[in-house]
Amino acid sequence: MSEINIGWKEIREPHTGDVCFKLAHPTGLTIFVCPKKGYASSYAVFGTRYGSIDTVFYKDRDHEPTHVPAGIAHYLEHKLFENEDAGAFERYAKTGASANAYTGFDRTAYLFTCTDRLEESLEILLDFVQSPYFTEETVAKEQGIIGQEIRMGEDSPSRQVLFNLLRALYHKHPVRIDIAGTVESIAKITPELLYGCYNTFYNLNNMVLAVVGNATPELVKKVADRILKQGEDKMVERAGVDEPPEVVQPRTVQKMPVSAPLFYLGFKDYFPDGKNSRTPEEIIAAGVLLEILAGRSSGLYNRLMERGLINSSFDSDYFDGPGYGIWLFGGESSDPDAVARAISDEIERLRKDGIPAADFEAAHKAMYGRQVSALNDIENVGDILISDFFAGRSPFSAIDAAAGLKLETVERLLNTCLLEHQMALSIVSPV
Amino acid sequence: MQPEIQSICDGAEFLNIKDDRFKTARLSVAMLLPLQEQMASSNAILPFLLRRSCSNYPNFTALQRRLNELYGARIIPNVIRIGNGQAMMLTAVSIDDRFALNNEEVAVRCAELLCSMIFQPVLHNGGFPQEDTEQEKRCLIELIQSEINEKRLYARQRCEQILFEGEGYAVNRYGTIEEVGRLTPQTIAEAWRNLLKTAKIRIIYQSAGNSQAVFKTFKSGLDTVGSRAPVLFNKAADWDSSKGAKEVVERMGVNQAKLVMGFRTVKTADIPSMRLMNSLLGGTPHSLLFKNVRERLGLCYYCSSSFDRLGKVILVDSGVDEQNAQKARQEILNQLDAVCRGEFTDEETESARRSQINRFRTFGDLQSSLADWYVGQSLDDKTVTPECSARELNSVTREDIINAARGVKYGGVYMLAGEEVDHVGN
Numbered sequence: 001m002s003e004i005n006i007g008w009k010e011i012r013e014p015h016t017g018d019v020c021f022k023l024a025h026p027t028g029l030t031i032f033v034c035p036k037k038g039y040a041s042s043y044a045v046f047g048t049r050y051g052s053i054d055t056v057f058y059k060d061r062d063h064e065p066t067h068v069p070a071g072i073a074h075y076l077e078h079k080l081f082e083n084e085d086a087g088a089f090e091r092y093a094k095t096g097a098s099a100n101a102y103t104g105f106d107r108t109a110y111l112f113t114c115t116d117r118l119e120e121s122l123e124i125l126l127d128f129v130q131s132p133y134f135t136e137e138t139v140a141k142e143q144g145i146i147g148q149e150i151r152m153g154e155d156s157p158s159r160q161v162l163f164n165l166l167r168a169l170y171h172k173h174p175v176r177i178d179i180a181g182t183v184e185s186i187a188k189i190t191p192e193l194l195y196g197c198y199n200t201f202y203n204l205n206n207m208v209l210a211v212v213g214n215a216t217p218e219l220v221k222k223v224a225d226r227i228l229k230q231g232e233d234k235m236v237e238r239a240g241v242d243e244p245p246e247v248v249q250p251r252t253v254q255k256m257p258v259s260a261p262l263f264y265l266g267f268k269d270y271f272p273d274g275k276n277s278r279t280p281e282e283i284i285a286a287g288v289l290l291e292i293l294a295g296r297s298s299g300l301y302n303r304l305m306e307r308g309l310i311n312s313s314f315d316s317d318y319f320d321g322p323g324y325g326i327w328l329f330g331g332e333s334s335d336p337d338a339v340a341r342a343i344s345d346e347i348e349r350l351r352k353d354g355i356p357a358a359d360f361e362a363a364h365k366a367m368y369g370r371q372v373s374a375l376n377d378i379e380n381v382g383d384i385l386i387s388d389f390f391a392g393r394s395p396f397s398a399i400d401a402a403a404g405l406k407l408e409t410v411e412r413l414l415n416t417c418l419l420e421h422q423m424a425l426s427i428v429s430p431v
Numbered sequence: 432m433q434p435e436i437q438s439i440c441d442g443a444e445f446l447n448i449k450d451d452r453f454k455t456a457r458l459s460v461a462m463l464l465p466l467q468e469q470m471a472s473s474n475a476i477l478p479f480l481l482r483r484s485c486s487n488y489p490n491f492t493a494l495q496r497r498l499n500e501l502y503g504a505r506i507i508p509n510v511i512r513i514g515n516g517q518a519m520m521l522t523a524v525s526i527d528d529r530f531a532l533n534n535e536e537v538a539v540r541c542a543e544l545l546c547s548m549i550f551q552p553v554l555h556n557g558g559f560p561q562e563d564t565e566q567e568k569r570c571l572i573e574l575i576q577s578e579i580n581e582k583r584l585y586a587r588q589r590c591e592q593i594l595f596e597g598e599g600y601a602v603n604r605y606g607t608i609e610e611v612g613r614l615t616p617q618t619i620a621e622a623w624r625n626l627l628k629t630a631k632i633r634i635i636y637q638s639a640g641n642s643q644a645v646f647k648t649f650k651s652g653l654d655t656v657g658s659r660a661p662v663l664f665n666k667a668a669d670w671d672s673s674k675g676a677k678e679v680v681e682r683m684g685v686n687q688a689k690l691v692m693g694f695r696t697v698k699t700a701d702i703p704s705m706r707l708m709n710s711l712l713g714g715t716p717h718s719l720l721f722k723n724v725r726e727r728l729g730l731c732y733y734c735s736s737s738f739d740r741l742g743k744v745i746l747v748d749s750g751v752d753e754q755n756a757q758k759a760r761q762e763i764l765n766q767l768d769a770v771c772r773g774e775f776t777d778e779e780t781e782s783a784r785r786s787q788i789n790r791f792r793t794f795g796d797l798q799s800s801l802a803d804w805y806v807g808q809s810l811d812d813k814t815v816t817p818e819c820s821a822r823e824l825n826s827v828t829r830e831d832i833i834n835a836a837r838g839v840k841y842g843g844v845y846m847l848a849g850e851e852v853d854h855v856g857n
Contacts, residue, residue, distance in 0.1 A: 096785025
């Protein structure tokens with residue numbers, strides 16, 4: 001790291017040579033700028049550490065937790081697009097930027113991509129997110145639109161099979177609640193509640209801005225200095241959840257209009273020693289272990305294909321966030337229970353026989369390649385920067401972790417995770 | 432950046448895009464034949480079967496293992512529709528050699544593998560291996576069956592089938608379950624030989640390195656085919672609107688109705704005018720449809736339009752409460768009428784123009800978008816860059832937009848609705 005300019009720190013990824021600059025802005029906002037030579041476009045993402053899981057929290061050192069309705073972070077995201085004088089989309093229409101926003105389990109992010117007039121678009125982004133305007137009338141109007149969004153989600157088999165799994169795995173952790181909430185929960189949302197959540201979570205100390213592509217630190221700082229509003233450094237803390245290691249139920253089935261059963265087999269991860277998440281190295285190791293166990297070059301994948309139990313939709317992933325982590329296997333199958341048994345047996349076999357060094361080497365190289373490839377496009381780079389920031393990791397930590405991964409880390413996970421009593425199977429089957 | 436285009440042989444060309452901004456090298460091979468019901472399935476199964484093996488790695492597991500060793504390189508099989516054409520696609524994506532941990536050559540090795548998969552698949556007695564064939568037949572049947580799962584895509588597809596009934600554009604890119612069921616190792620091998628002999632082939636290579644080794648590899652591959660006789664493709668004709676509009680409602684256990692309206696051209700305006708008209712109508716979150724159908728009237732969660740220049744068709748799709756379907760439908764027609772009457776502001780025109788230009792200009796910054804852009808032009812006489820298409824939008828006038836809107840006519844509607852509601856939204 002070296003100083004390039006007052007306040008900016010240069011961060012260089014040693015394997016790819018990618019460079020980004022980090023600034024702790026006096027308003028409390030952390031800013032990352034990653035200039036990319038030769039790019040026509042820029043991507044900006046302005047995010048807050050506030051997502052659907054934040055339904056219970058402590059603010060301003062309160063002793064009593066605040067409870068808010070499920071789906072409120074997502075509702076707030078919709079409503080922030082409307083300021084008192086004009087909607088954000090109308091403002092972006094004048095610059096040509098393509099704008100959007102999303103709410104995840106642990107964050108809300110507002111973003112745009114543009115090839116021209118970056119300064120103006122950035123000004124719009126920073127301004128509208130800092131200018132909430134909610135009235136009884138505008139809040140009521142959104143109920144219909146979000147109601148439609150919830151119904152659309154209810155019609156999506158891939159979404160239902162995932163949320164049914166989360167509810168089967170988690171007793172208390174709010175990851176089990178749908179990001180958009182329910183028609184009933186959003187009916188309780190009022191302008192006062194929205195302002196309350198806004199003032200708690202949208203303080204700049206709880207937020208991050210990343211700009212990637214055809215951009216310079218100087219330009220971003222100039223806009224930030226002009227638009228960011230000095231706020232008080234409010235403290236907000238996620239309420240901890242006393243989540244037991246066991247699952248709620250081992251199997252859940254929902255009937256929907258689908259052609260064949262869809263399934264997710266999930267193993268609930270348990271973080272030892274009171275930790276809230278896994279390290280970057282462990283997350284990479286999880287991906288490598290899944291590749292060895294069930295990747296396309298594995299014996300298991302080949303056997304399941306031969307038996308006609310899976311098709312090319314089959315995949316596996318390690319999915320995690322604050323206080324939760326799930327080893328996922330999913331796809332379409334005529335017999336999800338048989339697939340679950342085969343996966344379980346393969347885990348046992350691998351524990352007994354051990355991981356062959358050649359398998360580890362090939363999966364390790366593949367994982368490194370995937371992490372490098374993820375830096376291909378500017379939107380991914382922006383999202384990686386804010387994810388690392390929210391998780392408290394250094395930028396681009398995954399690449400270094402992938403390059404230096406040791407077999408022992410993978411073996412440790414194999415021997416301590418993926419346990420039978422932490423397993424649940426979610427199935428969406430044809431009507 | 433204009434790609435460098437080299438002819439490999441009759442009907443086969445190689446587009447090289449040298450670019451050192453990316454971490455990956457990307458090689459896209461598109462092989463196009465006319466989309467026809469009787470041949471669609473035997474062609475569609477080919478990319479999936481070809482990616483299973485090659486001469487040096489004769490089974491799927493060994494091949495996948497090799498790809499992992501090449502830093503997780505991926506071979507992506509796909510079938511897409513391009514106008515009235517069926518494009519059998521195989522794409523190889525690997526990290527660029529600069530990022531290999533031990534200075535290995537990765538990109539060229541990966542290109543060689545892909546070339547070998549296409550030209551030297553494992554064959555037994557002149558046919559594809561029986562077991563591989565059965566697996567891929569099952570997977571393709573399941574893929575066709577699963578199209579019903581994602582309702583928005585399914586509704587769009589049904590609307591196209593209704594609008595283009597009896598035309599090549601309506602044929603499913605994967606064919607039918609019945610046709611897939613009838614395929615044998617020999618009939619598929621015959622389709623493979625026919626593909627190599629008669630398909631129009633476009634190969635796009637995007638990398639930081641030298642492309643000549645890859646060009647030569649594919650040239651050698653095509654040399655093994657012998658003389659080629661590439662097929663000719665018919666351009667889509669304008670629609671004869673005397674056939675009248677079609678309306679179909681289907682019911683299924685869904686909570687939210689999917690309403691898809693189709694508009695076909697009876698008099699095609701130039702492409703830039705059609706693109707800008709579509710952007711103004713429903714191509715952005717500040718379009719007329721978004722502002723009126725969703726925001727002002729709150730009738731749906733999404734309402735947007737898309738234009739396919741090869742099919743000469745605009746689809747407007749929306750997710751609505753069935754009770755509001757009739758109102759949404761009327762408002763969509765009102766908004767198109769408003770464009771025909773010139774009832775839109777200059778500011779709205781300029782916003783649409785800026786958005787569309789922005790969209791085109793971003794394509795060059797994403798390898799996959801740029802590859803899709805050039806694959807999409809496989810049947811065109813001339814290849815243009817996204818920047819060129821962006822510039823063309825600058826000369827489109829208000830009158831051009833009005834004329835473009837007047838040249839499209841309502842061709843039909845498809846609605847997928849829930850089962851419990853008694854009344855019909857139409």
